[in-house]
Amino acid sequence: MKHLKLKYALRDSELVHISQVESGGSHGCTCPACNKALVAKKGIKREHHFAHKAGDSCEHAVETALHYAAKEVLDRHRKICLPEAFITFNSNRGHLKISEEKTCSIESLKIEQGISGFVPDLIAKVRGRELLIEVFVTHKVDEQKQQKIIDSKLSALEIDLSKAPRNMPLEELEELIVNQCENKTWINNERVNEEYKKILSQTLERQIRTTHVHCCPVRSRKWQSQSNVNFMRECIYCPL
Ligand SMILES: [Zn+2]
Known part of the structure; x- marks a missing residue:
């Protein structure tokens, strides 16, 4: 996915797919990451994509565009499948399941808004609680960000799109983000943390x-x- 072409642009704050514009011009389309004008390239030989104008370098265009695409998809479906959550014990007891895989309604959604000293890709509201969603394309959540997420006491989910095929159609991206769970992992799960604390205090009592x-x-x-x-x-x- 590293060399994925830029398929999405912004126009009047709306996400535009390359298939929705004519070739050759800018059509008012700008880069989601750097806000500079983009040109629609829809030739015969190469994959259709948006390109920055010559001389404009932009490192995060594809990553940021996919955050917008994920937001757009979740906004439209207003639901997300969440994976099972476990407590993992430091003993030979194995795992204790805290919640099953389930599809939850999304009440609201915000993109790239700062929170307690870091910027999650998306902030969704699910069952009245904030859920952070990280979309992994080329930059995985590092240890520093993970610690900030844990300190924020908010649950956080990572959607791994790093191994998704280059030419993935939008419908497959929707399927990965909304309905499937295999590519999702909990970076932090507050229900697991709360249950773990309960178990610990009961045992010590x-x-x-x-x-x-x-x-x-x-x-x-x-x-x-x-x-x-x-x-x-x-x-x-x-x-x-
Ligand atoms: Zn850019």
Whole structure:
């Protein structure tokens, strides 16, 4: 997707696809990233696309255009499929599922608006809560941004479009963004964090003072033919 041609431009704040304009002129179309005028290139040999005028360099055009395309698609459908969410334990207990994959209504949507010292690609409102949506094209969310997202105490979803085919038609992009979940991961999930805190406090309330717990009902590990677990390593992550 790195060399993807620019397929979208802005005109009077509306997103325009290359198929909607005549070849050769600017038609009032500007770059979503740098606001400079674009030219529609619709020749016979090369893939139809918008191009900056000679001499204008623009690094983020395709990435920003896809953020606008994602917003446009979500605005039109007003729903999004969200993936399952799990608590992952630092023990051999495996995962605890907190929520199933489900499609939720989007109440409102904003693009690239600053929040607590960082700029998420999209901010959606789902079930009265803000949900941050990151669209990964060439720039994955780095550790610094991830930490800011966690500190903001808002759930954040990443939609990975980095491996999507170059000539992906709009309908497939819509399908990936709205209805599918395979390319979506939670960067931060506040329900998972809240449930995890609950489990932790419930476990600590038991005031187990020994380092090992004998006859563990979970029986995650056996020692001397009894189920026996290490308190610090396993019990504090256990929901039972
Ligand atoms: Zn540009």
